[in-house]
Amino acid sequence: MRALMIGCTLALVGAGSWSAVQAQTAKDAKAGPPASEVRYFNTLGDLLGELPVDTFIKETRQGGKVVSALLDVCYSVSTSSDRKDRFTIDLKVDGEKLSGSGQSMENKTPVTVSLIRKGGKSVSFDGKITLGGHLTSVSSPDNSDVDEKEFQQSQVVDDDLSEAPKDFTLVSPQSVAVRVKRENFAELVKSLKGQNVQIALDSIATDCNALRSGEQVLRFFVDPARAPGLIASLKTASGVVAAGWTSGTYDMERAIRFAAGDWSQAGKLNRDRFTSALTAIAAKVMGAKPATSTWNDATGELTFTLKRPSQLAPALDLTETLEITALVSPDKPGGSDRLIVWLGVPSSKTTDETASPQLQFSESSGGEEESTFNDDDGMIKAVATELKGQRWDTDKATWK
Incomplete structure (x- = not known):
């Protein structure tokens, strides 16, 4: 009887263990295959020889095993062109081998890819890519992968476009x-x-x-x-x-904000009066005389020149011509009672303006050309004083 009871007990324990195994098996079956994971390699280097490229490989993995891959290559159409073309190739995964073919988006150039992927945390890609009739050997060692979030952050391109800026301090009115x-x-x-x-x-x-x-x-x-x-x-x-x-070419450190007041006529800038005042101030600071002034109808910029005796070789009686460009606009979209003037960096040219025959000069023959105009910041300060204006405080991002 005792032996019978022990046998029954063992049978029950065995049945219980078998039931537990069946339950775990059913649970595992219900859980399904391991979840997919997407990773990116976005620092692959020069995959097309001397052609500038921007490229990445997107991998989908299950349980750490690569099950699919995509190669995305954007490249310059030639070493001397800024125009780009692009191809995306779905790569067949066969162990360490990655292969595929297709064509580029723009020029419809045929592409074939054959790569060997090796490594764990640090991955290498070696093989060849044929673009049109050109074969390139690929050797891209020591690649680390990133997740979806980090990859997307690396792809963000800020074009600085603002549809409704509050003012013209971060974007330019022109x-x-x-x-x-x-x-x-x-x-x-x-x-x-x-x-x-x-x-x-x-x-x-x-x-x-x-x-x-x-x-x-x-x-x-x-x-x-x-x-x-x-x-x-x-x-x-x-x-x-x-x-x-969007952002422009003028520096806010060279900007002056002032009341529109006397400088406006019928709601618009009195260009003649402003030109006369600005050129007179700049000429006084630079020790020069006003020469010419023109407004660009396309860009709205004022360009004026000043002339003064050149100090390069006083005995030669040469003339230095300074050219300065300025941009004037309300300080924000939609009109304002304040204007901003941005002053460009003066450029300098030395010529012989004495009676003929005259000396002729070539441009700088090499090295950095030494600036011959003086007190550029003094000009900005003088304009700010004359206009009773404010200058931009870069550190505090506000008007002084």
Whole structure:
């Protein structure tokens, strides 16, 4: 009887253990395969030889094993061009081998890829990429991966476009930017013919951000007085995602804010009066005489020149011509009772303006050209005093 009881007890324990195993097996089956994980390698180096590239590999893993991969390569179409093309290749994973083929987005250039992936925490990619008829050997050692969040942060491109800036301290009143879908980009550029603007040449070339986002940013310069109306019109154009102001070429440390008051006439800047005052102040500080002044109808900039005896070789009786560019605008969009004038850095040129025959001079023959104009900051201070204006405090990001 005792033996029978022990046997029954063992049988029950065995049955209980078997039930536990079945339960765990069912639980594991319900849990399914291991979760997928996406990682990126975005510092792969020069995959196409001398062609500048911006590239990454996206891997999907399960249980630490690579199950799929994508190679994304944006590259210059030649070593001397800023225009970009791009190809994305879904790579077949066969152990350490990664391979695939396709064509580029822009030029439809055929591409084949054959790589060997080795390593754990530090991964190397070796093999070859054929782009068109050109074969490139690939050797990319010691690559570390990043997660989705870190990768996306590295891809953010700030175009500084502001559709409704509160003022013109971070963006320029003459610098306009338009973000437009790529398929509408060419037509948008053509629509600016006759608008009397200056287009930033480097913004018409297709870049990597445009190829990946499907949107391109066009930048141009326009008279601040015409910028609001043009921006409003561009916002209604086909394919435009955003239009507004962006950062410019003038330094806020060279800006002066002053009351519009006596300098305005019928709600607009009295250009003649302002030009006369500004050139007189600059001439006095620089020890020169006013020479010429012109307003650029496209950009709204004032360019004026001053002349004074050159100090390079006084015995030769040479003339130094200083050229200064200034931009004037209300201090914020929509009009204001205050104006800002930005003063450009003066440029200098020495010539012989005596009676003929005259000496001729070449440009600088090398090295850094020594500046011959004096007290540039003194000019800004003098203009601020004459206009009863304020200068920008860079440290505190406010007007002094």
